[in-house]
Amino acid sequence: MAASGPVPALFPDVTMALLSFALRRLAVSLPSLLLILIGVFALLQLAPGDTVDALLAQMGGGDPVQIQQLRTFYGLDAPAAVQLGRYLWRLVQFDLGFSAIYGKPVAAVIAERLSVTLLLMVASLWFAAVGGVVLGIIAARKVHRWQDAVISTVGLLFYATPAFWLGLMGVVVFAIKLGWLPAGGFEEIGSGKTGLLRALDITHHLVLPTLTLGLIFLSIYLRIMRASMLEVSTLDFVRTARAKGVPDGAIVTRHILRNALLPLVTLVGLHAGTMLGGAVVVESVFTLPGLGRLAYESVIQRDLNTLLGIVFISAVLVIAVNFVVDLLYARLDPRIRVKGH
Amino acid sequence: MNLSRRALLASVSAAAAVSVLPKFVFAAEELKKGGVLTVHLASEQRILNPSLRASTGVYIITGKIVEGLLDLGPDGKPVPVLATGWTASPDGKTVTFKLREGVTWHDGKPFTSADVQYNALELWKKHLNYGTQLQANLEAVDTPDAHTAVFRYSRPMPLDLLLRALVDLGYVVPRHLYEGTNPLENPANTAPVGTGPFRFVEYQRGQYIVAERYDGYWRKGLPYLDRVVWRFITDKSAAAAALETGQVQLSAYSQIALADIDRLKKDPRFEVSSRGNEGNTFNNTIEFNHRRKELADVRVRRAIAHAIDVDFFIENFLYGNGKRATGPIPSLSKAFYPEGAFPYAFDTKKAEALLDEAGYRRGGDGTRFSLKLVPVQNGEDVPQFATFIQQSLAEVGIKVEIVQLDVAGALATIYKDWNFDLATGWHQYRGDPAVSTTVWFRSGSPKGAPWTNQHGWQSEKIDGLIDAAATEIDPVKRKALYADFVAEVNRDLPIWFATEREFISVTSKTLKNHHNTPRWPSSSWHDTSF
Numbered sequence: 001m002a003a004s005g006p007v008p009a010l011f012p013d014v015t016m017a018l019l020s021f022a023l024r025r026l027a028v029s030l031p032s033l034l035l036i037l038i039g040v041f042a043l044l045q046l047a048p049g050d051t052v053d054a055l056l057a058q059m060g061g062g063d064p065v066q067i068q069q070l071r072t073f074y075g076l077d078a079p080a081a082v083q084l085g086r087y088l089w090r091l092v093q094f095d096l097g098f099s100a101i102y103g104k105p106v107a108a109v110i111a112e113r114l115s116v117t118l119l120l121m122v123a124s125l126w127f128a129a130v131g132g133v134v135l136g137i138i139a140a141r142k143v144h145r146w147q148d149a150v151i152s153t154v155g156l157l158f159y160a161t162p163a164f165w166l167g168l169m170g171v172v173v174f175a176i177k178l179g180w181l182p183a184g185g186f187e188e189i190g191s192g193k194t195g196l197l198r199a200l201d202i203t204h205h206l207v208l209p210t211l212t213l214g215l216i217f218l219s220i221y222l223r224i225m226r227a228s229m230l231e232v233s234t235l236d237f238v239r240t241a242r243a244k245g246v247p248d249g250a251i252v253t254r255h256i257l258r259n260a261l262l263p264l265v266t267l268v269g270l271h272a273g274t275m276l277g278g279a280v281v282v283e284s285v286f287t288l289p290g291l292g293r294l295a296y297e298s299v300i301q302r303d304l305n306t307l308l309g310i311v312f313i314s315a316v317l318v319i320a321v322n323f324v325v326d327l328l329y330a331r332l333d334p335r336i337r338v339k340g341h
Numbered sequence: 342m343n344l345s346r347r348a349l350l351a352s353v354s355a356a357a358a359v360s361v362l363p364k365f366v367f368a369a370e371e372l373k374k375g376g377v378l379t380v381h382l383a384s385e386q387r388i389l390n391p392s393l394r395a396s397t398g399v400y401i402i403t404g405k406i407v408e409g410l411l412d413l414g415p416d417g418k419p420v421p422v423l424a425t426g427w428t429a430s431p432d433g434k435t436v437t438f439k440l441r442e443g444v445t446w447h448d449g450k451p452f453t454s455a456d457v458q459y460n461a462l463e464l465w466k467k468h469l470n471y472g473t474q475l476q477a478n479l480e481a482v483d484t485p486d487a488h489t490a491v492f493r494y495s496r497p498m499p500l501d502l503l504l505r506a507l508v509d510l511g512y513v514v515p516r517h518l519y520e521g522t523n524p525l526e527n528p529a530n531t532a533p534v535g536t537g538p539f540r541f542v543e544y545q546r547g548q549y550i551v552a553e554r555y556d557g558y559w560r561k562g563l564p565y566l567d568r569v570v571w572r573f574i575t576d577k578s579a580a581a582a583a584l585e586t587g588q589v590q591l592s593a594y595s596q597i598a599l600a601d602i603d604r605l606k607k608d609p610r611f612e613v614s615s616r617g618n619e620g621n622t623f624n625n626t627i628e629f630n631h632r633r634k635e636l637a638d639v640r641v642r643r644a645i646a647h648a649i650d651v652d653f654f655i656e657n658f659l660y661g662n663g664k665r666a667t668g669p670i671p672s673l674s675k676a677f678y679p680e681g682a683f684p685y686a687f688d689t690k691k692a693e694a695l696l697d698e699a700g701y702r703r704g705g706d707g708t709r710f711s712l713k714l715v716p717v718q719n720g721e722d723v724p725q726f727a728t729f730i731q732q733s734l735a736e737v738g739i740k741v742e743i744v745q746l747d748v749a750g751a752l753a754t755i756y757k758d759w760n761f762d763l764a765t766g767w768h769q770y771r772g773d774p775a776v777s778t779t780v781w782f783r784s785g786s787p788k789g790a791p792w793t794n795q796h797g798w799q800s801e802k803i804d805g806l807i808d809a810a811a812t813e814i815d816p817v818k819r820k821a822l823y824a825d826f827v828a829e830v831n832r833d834l835p836i837w838f839a840t841e842r843e844f845i846s847v848t849s850k851t852l853k854n855h856h857n858t859p860r861w862p863s864s865s866w867h868d869t870s871f
Binding site: 048049050051053054056057060062063064065066067069070073100103109113168172175176179183184186285286287289293294300301302 | 547583748
């Protein structure tokens, strides 16, 4: 559904096939979406304590009458099955409910946070994919030479380093010691910047988080890319191209790269979901107001509606990304046809 | 300069109408207007209304926007804010407050006794945590004129208890915005309107809250700061980094890691101190479930107290911030502290002897019995103390299993399900034992209320002392009753308050006039400047 825009340009003659493909995808996704939501609901019911307990922890106590009032206020006085039924019924009407922590509709709370997480996710994936491809190509071209050794070692180092540690060290070096980058936050508070200046300010704030979240994925992509390039370059069609006298650069970009990219695209699609999870840590370390931190907060505060809302939106996002990935496959490898799925 | 300002403040008698003018004229020579103070906060609040929610996390924000009837002065005694004077009738059932004239809400409407009446009866008595207990016997608030509020109680209300409690539980929000609505859903709960030195500007969820100088503030010429910004930084290391890079200038209520607090102590850019936090003390506690037959035996409870080296814990885990408590009332509470030492010194031999005497001898594997410990992890040191308890008790043959839960889960497990043998967490002392301390010991609290006696403990003597002290209007007799209460608790040890600690603030030295009152992080900051 998210890809309906570029579709005609990509496949002018298969729009209908694509549409039915999208609809089929959606139909397959719906039951799993429902299962995920019920599962999360059940999990939170199993966790001891509800949102009023969390609130009391924050308040430092309260008396029983007041506690009963609050339970009624948050709709917790009904049995769990009734609560789940109410939730699903609201969801059918595209109503995500009311957030207990924030006192406003969940849809509004998520909308505020979604852009930050999407920005961070797209920037990190982009950085990781481009960086990984470039470094992977270099390493493959200079295989077993010193360039390959350096790239592979550094990649391994980043791969083995936990994201939160990398982030904190980035803060220590670039924010505290050198003072080049801000230690956290999404933008300067109350600076009144607009337009391009604001975009630059946000970019400045997002450099460290993007690198932190992206570096681990970059190290994965560069390894995949290196291996994939080396593998493809031994195949017959590459030898044929060489024999034809195709220049070396053209062989790499047109013949090897295009085929070597396939496993990478698969991984990027899978990682879109992983990144939503990894964003929790990075958003906490850099105090970004994103979905990850919201999810964490919702669990701690037992804010069921907000958490279910986040799960719902994340699931939709992952489904959409994978749909785009499927389209990309077809673009990269003409043998894979949308219809063939 | 601070000293002479303090002397000046102290010389102002509490009951007299405070003239702020000389103080300001004096200060104006030294302090300049302007500047933005950015404050670190570790967690977000659901609502920003201190007359509905009593907690330091709410006060540190709303204390600048909304004012109460009273605050604490530098000497720890209540001083006038929206109330200018108070008298109690001889029978202790009527307390009359004179209210400040010429005060306006941030929306321009005048502040009157009708506001106080509404807050007391509709918010403090019905919704405010700890306020509901404090005002349980409040029958009416009369308003003979626009600047007099007469509180009428059905039973005697000790004036010193009421005044000390109202410092935290006496915030006033505008009646005209709340009347006729459900106060829990009122939009002003997240966009507060008050009479304070700063006016609410905006709240970006997950990021920050901004308040700016209110030009119509009743202390003429104040405040000094242009703006106060509160930034939400949940990660403790990130908060320390924000202090070090100058993104925030203040982190109060021990919200960064103890290791970072210790590190920043050596940094000349910061003042790291518990100064200005004397009004908020807390303890590391051990609660016993008296439904367990072993723990129902006072010898076992005493043995546990003998078995744990609290001084070692403070020195090595709390970086020396704190001391061994001597009873349920902290030594900083001068008005009630009865002196004396804690009767059960660290002595593992004595602990073993007591356990043997109680009939719980070591079995073949050296274990006497096993206990389930539930920590309420609302502080970084709580899981550490839990582990310390586990290891200390293993030495004397008691096996402890720690149940790891987050705060909401632990509260439900202990106070709703009673599914624990030992519990550990924090007790917060709020200036007077009757506010939030005696509820830990008084029997008869309905199931489910956290931080109340859900431990299966009952002592007629302790219940009697608690009830008598809550309505005793003679301060001397009240203090004596609490001394008896402490002695009884130390004898029976129904709950053990092991440590006694103050919150720690990290403040940039560029800030002036900070932490000059005993609950400064919660106070209005009207005289704080750069």
